[in-house]
Amino acid sequence: MAETEIAGAAMAKTAETAMPETEMAKAAMPETKKAETAMPEAAMLEVHGLHVYYGNIHALKGISIRVREGEIVSLIGANGAGKTTLLTAIMNQVPSAQGGVNFMGRPTGGMTPPTIVQNGMTMVPEGRRVFPRCSVYDNLLLGAYARKDKKNVKRDIEEIFESYPQLAERKKQIAGTLSGGEQQMLAIGRALMSKPRLMLLDEPSMGLSPMIVGQVFATIKRINGGGTTVLLVEQNANQALRISDRGYVLETGSVVLEDSSENLLQNEQVKEAYLGS
Numbered sequence: 001m002a003e004t005e006i007a008g009a010a011m012a013k014t015a016e017t018a019m020p021e022t023e024m025a026k027a028a029m030p031e032t033k034k035a036e037t038a039m040p041e042a043a044m045l046e047v048h049g050l051h052v053y054y055g056n057i058h059a060l061k062g063i064s065i066r067v068r069e070g071e072i073v074s075l076i077g078a079n080g081a082g083k084t085t086l087l088t089a090i091m092n093q094v095p096s097a098q099g100g101v102n103f104m105g106r107p108t109g110g111m112t113p114p115t116i117v118q119n120g121m122t123m124v125p126e127g128r129r130v131f132p133r134c135s136v137y138d139n140l141l142l143g144a145y146a147r148k149d150k151k152n153v154k155r156d157i158e159e160i161f162e163s164y165p166q167l168a169e170r171k172k173q174i175a176g177t178l179s180g181g182e183q184q185m186l187a188i189g190r191a192l193m194s195k196p197r198l199m200l201l202d203e204p205s206m207g208l209s210p211m212i213v214g215q216v217f218a219t220i221k222r223i224n225g226g227g228t229t230v231l232l233v234e235q236n237a238n239q240a241l242r243i244s245d246r247g248y249v250l251e252t253g254s255v256v257l258e259d260s261s262e263n264l265l266q267n268e269q270v271k272e273a274y275l276g277s
């Protein structure tokens with residue numbers, strides 16, 4: 001705890017102009033559990049000035065975003081804008097050259113990806129990446145790999161089957177033989193098995209038929225309704241903005257626009273570039 005407070009204080013010096021209310025919230029309520037009930041506006045995830053390079057490709061050029069507890073935040077942008085890089089950098093799956101990430105008041109620099117998952121942040125990766133040769137059941141079991149409370153895992157799998165009967169019907173089926181929509185539901189179910197406070201989703205609607213896309217967005221909304229905060233990357237900007245509270249628009253590694261989703265849906269530039277109208 002002392003470490004976090006020192007880090008928090010050090011950050012307040014550099015970031016106090018950019019995010020005063022969060023730093024104030026942290027100073028007043030160093031314990032996350034209290035902050036969550038008493039300070040719903042405090043940012044759960046803070047990304048500040050993040051730079052990522054792949055060799056000499058400068059993929060993220062100083063990205064800053066915030067996600068508050070309980071929100072759904074959309075990240076929209078064209079192919080190659082840096083959306084996946086941002087999510088993977090937040091999970092420490094790719095190294096960042098500069099800038100940092102705070103999750104629930106703690107800097108995540110130096111944490112391994114499993115530690116980040118243990119701390120309550122999980123990602124549903126682009127392209128779903130279910131374990132194709134494993135059964136639906138085993139994919140869910142693998143989603144609990146970082147958990148300490150192993151005794152509750154079986155019960156939680158049963159809960160997922162209750163909530164998502166399509167998965168229950170196929171519990172013994174090999175994941176690689178599922179349809180795209182079913183694989184997406186499984187990838188989401190697997191992520192839920194880590195008991196996340198914050199779920200990052202990378203293009204969950206990609207390659208799915210319109211009806212299935214609707215189901216996926218409804219599922220995300222429902223997960224959020226159950227108390228999980230969501231950061232949603234989508235090329236389907238229209239649907240993403242319809243279910244989210246706020247959004248960021250990413251272009252070639254930079255945030256070019258941030259606003260409430262309602263305003264972004266009305267924004268002429270956004271309409272022209274991302275909403276096909």
Ligand SMILES: Nc1ncnc2c1ncn2[C@@H]1O[C@H](COP(=O)(O)OP(=O)(O)O)[C@@H](O)[C@H]1O
Pocket residue numbers: 054057059077078079080081082083084085086
């Ligand atoms: N593993 C990689 N190696 C080299 N360049 C990469 C790699 N992954 C992404 N890039 C480049 O980084 C930029 C951002 O890519 P990405 O984050 O995948 O964008 P998005 O998810 O928005 O489509 C692009 O220019 C892409 O070509």
Ligand SMILES: [Mg+2]
Pocket residue numbers: 083084085126203
């Ligand atoms: Mg991507």
